[in-house]
Amino acid sequence: MWRDPGTPADSYYQVRSECTDVPESKFRIKAGKTLSARKWNAAFSTEGYLDIGKTLGRIHRGGIHPSIRGEVWEFLLGCYDPKSSFDERDQIRQRRRAKYAMLKEECRQMFPLIGSGKFVTAPIITEDGEPTKDPIVLQQINSASLSEENDASGGSHTMNQSNGHHPLDKKEIQWKLTLHQIGLDVVRTDRTLVFYEKQENLSKLWDILAVYSWFDIDVGYGQGMSDLCSPMIMLLDDEADAFWCFERLMRRLRGNFRCTESSVGVEEQLVTLASITQVVDPKLHQHLETLGGGDYLFAFRMLMVLFRREFSFGDSLYLWEMMWALEYDPDLFSVYEEHESTHNKSEGSKGKVKSARQCGKFERENMRNGGKSAAAPLPISLFLVASVLKDKSAKLLAEARGLDDVVKILNDMTGNLDARKACTGAMKLHKKYLKKAKNA
Structure with a gap:
């Protein structure tokens, strides 16, 4: 009996043409097994309550269609309660987006490259909090500062303070010391994918990880987090939604990244x-x-x-x-x-x-x-x-x-x-x- 082998899913995550040794995905989109957009939408009541039991069974049988993966993951990771309505989830989403914007602005005030479309791969401060005066970093900071001053008319600016000209507390030093490491990892993450040929996607990944390392200062940033975050920004268009999906995943895994002088989590x-x-x-x-x-x-x-x-x-x-x-x-x-x-x-x-x-x-x-x-x-x-x-x-x-x-x-x-x-x-x-x- 002939069986439909299913549709390859790799077309949704295109590999750069020069990367010829990348293994092909074994995952196939199969009608009747893979959770499709139609089945997903049908799992909601008119008010927006999700039949999570039926959805879990479908995912276990055949995974999730790439076109709806991001929104399904938000439920699987606990961003939303299946018992919530469409209106309730929309309110939560807007509240979280506002909170992320606030966190990102807080980080931008400390370091102007946050949200600028650029990122650093060289240290910006020393262990004691002094600026490194790396010429490339300084050029990027000045460029970001000038760009903002040209875009904004009036308003208060604290850009000059964020270049290390004011005493930094321990928390800020700890955060700034991680920024270049995040940048180094960003340029190495999923580099075989066409998605990361775009500078804006690299900088979005850097921004989310930089904001997260400030948001969860006890854990900060650890190598490997970029691998965990990367799929989120590919699956969710809105940066804030991707951030909170990543944050929910990190709640499960943050213990792995907690380090002491004698052990790793x-x-x-x-x-x-x-x-x-x-x-x-x-x-x-x-x-x-x-x-x-x-x-x-x-x-x-x-x-x-x-x-x-x-x-x-x-x-x-x-x-x-x-x-x-x-x-x-x-x-x-x-x-x-x-x-x-x-x-x-x-x-x-x-x-x-x-x-x-x-x-x-x-x-x-x-x-x-x-x-x-x-x-x-x-x-x-x-x-x-x-x-x-x-x-x-x-x-x-x-x-x-x-x-x-x-x-x-x-x-x-x-x-x-x-x-x-x-x-x-x-x-x-x-x-x-x-x-x-x-x-x-």
Whole structure:
């Protein structure tokens, strides 16, 4: 029987013609399986309430059509409550856009290149807060300042102060020290895509990351955040919407980027990954320990940027949305809104017991096994890594004679992994792990 192989999704994320070694996406848009614009619109009531249960099932079966990916992601990441109406969401959107504009203006007052369409890749201050006087940076700052003065008539300007001529507090120094690193990472992020041939898109990515590092000063900026933010600005036209979608993703992952003098945040997850592997594949765990890889640092990148380097660009987006659909928890919205001005629906839904139908399959498994009773449930990303390791277990056991071999075997998977298969494997391991942990 002939089966429709589906439409390739790569045409939505065009690769530059000179980049010939970029892996093709395995994700296919399939009628009847992939969440289409028609099915998505039909999932809303006339008032705007979303049938999230039916939507999650569709995403798990076939992903999301690229044309609606951004707006669906806003729900998956908890930007909006499925129980909110069209009008309520519009009010929230406008409020958030105004808040982002305020944050961005605050950053621009400190450094005039924010929002100018330019960005820096050289340090702008020293560790003690003194300007570096880099000629290229100074030229860009002066250009941005003159441009604003020409555009604006009257009004107060604080541009001269933002060039480092006033004493900087520790918070501002910390922020300004990260700006050039953000710029260096921006020019390296998804550089094979046509989208980033445009300077305006590079500067938009820089602006969002610069504003975020000021907004969340405790975490600031860490390498890898540009990989997590990049899809947001490709999928959401409005910069503020992209910022808040990224901010919701970072709420899940910011612990990975928290660093102390002795450890990096993601190391805690690596310890948990070791525990999971020890339970689901003790032979492989023992082998890795023998090779000196018991700290699982070889999996650092997978967890840090959610497999962005292991999958093609299109497949990594497909993987993300399946992960988020599987672990979707309707309580997310209430938690995320607690520090914002709330609206009637979110307030009214806080005291209700959530329905299993409104949760993703991964979250339902946690509910059935009492995963919420003690510590917070483990993220599906840990089981995805464990699934990848188990899939390569035979090869690792037979061929890995040192950590270099482990890294090489795992690197050889880049572009060859199947996102759907990886999620299926993660679900199986999760079930096995919960069962063994419960009986332990």
